Amino acid sequence: MGKFEVLDHPLIQHKLTIIRKKDCGTREFRQVVDEIATLMAYEVSRDMPLEDVEIETPMGKTVKKRLAGKKVVVVPILRAGLGMVEGILNLIPAAKVGHIGMYRDEETLQPHEYFVKMPGDLGDRDMFIVDPMLATGGSAIMAVDALKKRGAKSIKFVCLVAAPEGVKALREAHPDIDIFAASLDDHLNEDGYIVPGLGDAGDRLFGTK
Ligand code: PRP
Numbered sequence: 358m359g360k361f362e363v364l365d366h367p368l369i370q371h372k373l374t375i376i377r378k379k380d381c382g383t384r385e386f387r388q389v390v391d392e393i394a395t396l397m398a399y400e401v402s403r404d405m406p407l408e409d410v411e412i413e414t415p416m417g418k419t420v421k422k423r424l425a426g427k428k429v430v431v432v433p434i435l436r437a438g439l440g441m442v443e444g445i446l447n448l449i450p451a452a453k454v455g456h457i458g459m460y461r462d463e464e465t466l467q468p469h470e471y472f473v474k475m476p477g478d479l480g481d482r483d484m485f486i487v488d489p490m491l492a493t494g495g496s497a498i499m500a501v502d503a504l505k506k507r508g509a510k511s512i513k514f515v516c517l518v519a520a521p522e523g524v525k526a527l528r529e530a531h532p533d534i535d536i537f538a539a540s541l542d543d544h545l546n547e548d549g550y551i552v553p554g555l556g557d558a559g560d561r562l563f564g565t566k
C-alpha cells in the first residue's frame with residue numbers, strides 16, 4: 358500500500374492559511390502556492406535514491422553521494438495544477454513536465470479529460486502528479502489511469518488540500534501510489550467543494566471569477 362502523508366511543516370501550514378483567506382488576491386495566491394510547492398517538493402523527494410560518486414575537492418579525492426534515481430516528470434492537472442509546477446522545478450530543475458487537461462462537470466462532479474501530453478518512456482520515470490485540490494478524487498483517479506495506461510509505474514500525487522472522501526477514493530482505486538497533502542480538511546459540501554478548503558483553486562490562481 359502506498360503512503361498517505363500530511364506535510365504539516367510550520368511554514369507550509371502558515372502559507373496555506375494565507376491562501377485559504379477569501380481576501381487573498383490572485384497575485385499573492387499564485388506566489389504563495391508556488392512557495393508551498395517548493396516546500397512540498399523537498400519532502401516529497403525525501404526517498405530519492407542516491408549513488409556513490411568519486412569527486413575531487415581542493416583537498417583531494419573522496420567518494421560522496423549524488424542522485425541515482427529515475428528522472429522526475431512533474432504532471433500538473435490543468436488548470437490549477439499549473440500553479441505548483443514552477444515551485445517544484447525550483448528544486449528539481451532537470452524534471453520534465455507532462456500535462457493532463459481535465460475539468461470537473463459542475464453538475465455530475467465527473468471529470469472529463471481533454472488533453473494529455475507526456476514525455477516518452479514513462480516506465481523509467483518518477484511521476485509527480487500535482488493539483489492543489491483532491492476533492493471527490495475523480496480527477497486524480499483519472500489522471501493516474503492516464504499515466505498507467507502510458508506505462509508509468511512510479512507515481513506520487515501531490516496536493517495542497519485533500520478531503521477525506523478523495524483520499525479514500527484515490528487509495529481504493531490506486532493503492533500503489535503515494536499521496537502527499539499539505540492539509541487533510543473536514544469534508545466535501547453538497548456541491549463537491551472542500552470545507553473549509555480554499556474555494557475554486559483554478560479561479561483563484563488565474564483570476565477567472
Ligand atoms: C479542480 C481541481 C481538481 C479537481 C478536484 O479542477 O483543480 O482538478 O477540481 O476535484 P475532484 O477531486 O472532485 O475531481 P476543476 O475541474 O475545477 O478545473 P480547473 O482546474 O480548470 O478549474
Ligand code: URA
Pocket residue numbers: 437490492549550551552554555556557558559
Ligand atoms: N476543486 C476546487 O478547486 N476546489 C474544491 O474545493 C473542490 C474542487
